[in-house]
Amino acid sequence: MVGQTIRVLLVEDDLGFAGLLDEWLVELSGHPTTILPSRILVTQVDSLSKALQEMGGAEFDILLVDLNLPDSVGLETFERIRDRNVDSPVIVLSGLDDESLAIQAVRSGAQDYLVKNTIDGNLLFRSVRYALERHALHQELEQIREKERRQREQGSLDRLSDRNVSRIASRMLGIQELKGGYPDQFARIAAQLGEILDKLLQMRTHKVVFNISDDLKRISEELGFLRCGPRDVVDIYLATLELRETPGNPIKNESIHEECRYLAFELMGRLVSFYRPYALGGDG
Numbered sequence: 001m002v003g004q005t006i007r008v009l010l011v012e013d014d015l016g017f018a019g020l021l022d023e024w025l026v027e028l029s030g031h032p033t034t035i036l037p038s039r040i041l042v043t044q045v046d047s048l049s050k051a052l053q054e055m056g057g058a059e060f061d062i063l064l065v066d067l068n069l070p071d072s073v074g075l076e077t078f079e080r081i082r083d084r085n086v087d088s089p090v091i092v093l094s095g096l097d098d099e100s101l102a103i104q105a106v107r108s109g110a111q112d113y114l115v116k117n118t119i120d121g122n123l124l125f126r127s128v129r130y131a132l133e134r135h136a137l138h139q140e141l142e143q144i145r146e147k148e149r150r151q152r153e154q155g156s157l158d159r160l161s162d163r164n165v166s167r168i169a170s171r172m173l174g175i176q177e178l179k180g181g182y183p184d185q186f187a188r189i190a191a192q193l194g195e196i197l198d199k200l201l202q203m204r205t206h207k208v209v210f211n212i213s214d215d216l217k218r219i220s221e222e223l224g225f226l227r228c229g230p231r232d233v234v235d236i237y238l239a240t241l242e243l244r245e246t247p248g249n250p251i252k253n254e255s256i257h258e259e260c261r262y263l264a265f266e267l268m269g270r271l272v273s274f275y276r277p278y279a280l281g282g283d284g
Helices: 015-028 048-057 075-084 099-107 121-160 163-173 183-206 212-225 230-244 250-279
Strands: 005-011 039-045 062-066 090-094 112-115
Touching (some): 005 015, 005 048, 015 039, 039 048, 075 090, 075 099, 090 121, 099 112, 183 212
Parallel strands (some): 005 039, 005 062, 062 090
């Protein structure tokens, strides 16, 4: 972090207190006894709506947020900030020495809770420093967990579509691997599955309804006509994850993995139905 710039969003409607925090942060940056970078840029707003607007157009390394603002009061302020921001640590500021509120804020994801009349430059420095360090460690651990979860999922799907079994089935039915044999079609189908995944995520978060059954039917029929097998579905699944995963956003990635896994199993089931008449000796 040394030598970099930390971008701070300060959400505080008390202009005098906001100026004091800004002054402390500037004084601390570059101080020889600190590990903070040589430059701190502070953007200050006085309402939740302005904060949300700033977060929509810029990235910040850390947020200092007063819970009681002209357009939002209490823990709801933090929750709305948290829902918009998942990539940066948040330090909550409050004029109330309320232990229960502090516990709720930290349990909800705040890195720290500071009571305004107890803050000085040293306390602010320690809080910012530890918040950045804890957040960086948390992201690193989440990346490790994501990697392990993905390896487990891939292992599970690999067992379901064991390469040896797939090769035997491929020889029997004249099936060849899509990724190596038809890379353009493979990329197009992975992109189509990604679009279906986006629809599933919108259905989950925005309560809208899409008819994805027809989309899946078209993909499964194309895979069948291309003589694809379960291994191809696994490859498409992994390619779709790679296209849609968001680095450093474990909550969103967990939803992406869950919905994409559902699509992969659904496609495998539809492929089985497509090939069943051939396996039974029918004419399809």
